[in-house]
Amino acid sequence: MSRKVVLITGTSSGIGLAAAISAAEAGWRTIATLRDPARADALRKAAETAGVELDIRQLDVTDASSVTAAIEGVVADYGRLDAVVNNAGAGHVGTIENETVEDVRRVMEVNFFGVVQVSKAALPHLRAVGGRLITVTSVGGVVGQPFNEAYCAAKFAVEGFMESLAPVAAKLGVAVSVVEPGAVASEFVSNLGIDPAALIAAAGPYAAPLQAYATRTQTMFADSAQTPAQAAEAVLEALTAEQPAFRIQTSEWARAFTGTKLADLDGSKALGLTGAYLD
Template identity: 60%
Template sequence: MNTNSKGVLITGTSSGMGLAAAIAAAQNGWHVVATMRDTTKSDRLLSAAAEAGVSLELRALDVTDPASVEECLAGLDHLDALVNNAGAGHLGTLELESVQAVRAVMEVNFFGVLNVTKAALPLLRASKGRVVTVTSVGGVIGQPFNEAYCAAKFAAEGFMESLAPVASAVGVSVSVIEPGAVASEFVNNVGGRNAVVDQAGPYAPALSAYLERTRGAFANAQTSQDVAAQIVALLEAEEPPFRVLTSDTARAFAGAKLKDLDGSSVQSLTRSWIAQPAPAA
């Protein structure tokens, strides 16, 4: 990496927000180390880079594999920023799935963030750099049938909020960025929705109601490019805040939790998402 340029490593760049953030950062003069688990899926990223007239450094990285993380960061002698973007959606509920399935969600969305951040911290300490972790409003409010996903995002939020003052003491800033609904491949990658409903047994009516509500929310979703612009702004902010909510909808949603001291308002809200209509008289 050219030590005369700003360097950022971004995880999960094969599609969605990660891809958009990689392109936007490169357009703003950053040397981007764009990573993904399977580099054979890099065609979309490389096409977008060519169209934008920017170049990227592509590296393989499986965030759940410490050896892969170590190999990816080997040879980087300078790094100004890390964007933890890689993640995986998950739809389900505890009675109907294994604890192992929940652990797998935690491995990607929580421990994967820790693996990469831990490996990058020595470089970021040297550069007085920053860590930006993409979480979610699902890291603020637990959502029906997203138990494992929200648990992982809650964990990432709590970890980063606790790490921030410690990292600051050695010159590293830590921030989280919380999107709401984003129009990206992330939603499409939560596979098997119809199959999940078919196998939901007594939970099927509630799950169907939740999915109907979710389709409406994503009909008005932010674009990946909009979130990416805010990631880049956070990378370049002179005094980055700890938390950035990426839309008015996200701010209103998270705000409901922050002022709900006994939890009753949030429970009322989320229960309404899975309520079935009253039968006709």
């Protein structure tokens, strides 16, 4: 019962799965949660291969009762909750003229309000042990990217929320960090559930820049995407460092990319960089 306990959301694949395995290997009692338990096969297989034990539970970040039940259940079973990793999220490609405001609301619900809901439920327990609240955001939470308006808006919101919360939480003993991946070779892109050709065909006047963006993105993922395990190293750093940084990028590329914005006081460099994606 003395082992530290971490709850991780969105562990069916990608960074969440890799982070769950890494945390368990590092000695954490790891509660690996996912919205649909029927999708836990890859997670179970990875745990078996690594020779680690995971406690796999259902948690839907958009369902308040699911969030409460999961977190209260962990505390009831283990007597503590030392860390939470907000990893669950969903990508989205589109531009506002071609989609509805409801489309944007749905993206915000999963990627922003889901994080808020889990964090709120976890904070009393993290406060009790001087724990850690870690959220996987994206380089898209620092630099807005074409045809990712809703997704980047949600990630910007998460970064602003956590950056504002961090000094308050620190006064009460809770360390807050955000982890910013770039391209990661996982099921994240395939889980978008879109047909790029159909999306471009339906884009009207946006078709040419959307085609340019899609080509650039496909090339980037093919050439320089990290593995989920590599990206998860930053999550483990946030879990285990004596004094974790607030903002942790997962690669040199991510550091350079976000650095463009963070050192760009008037915004011209960031817009020049992303505008070139459309040429």
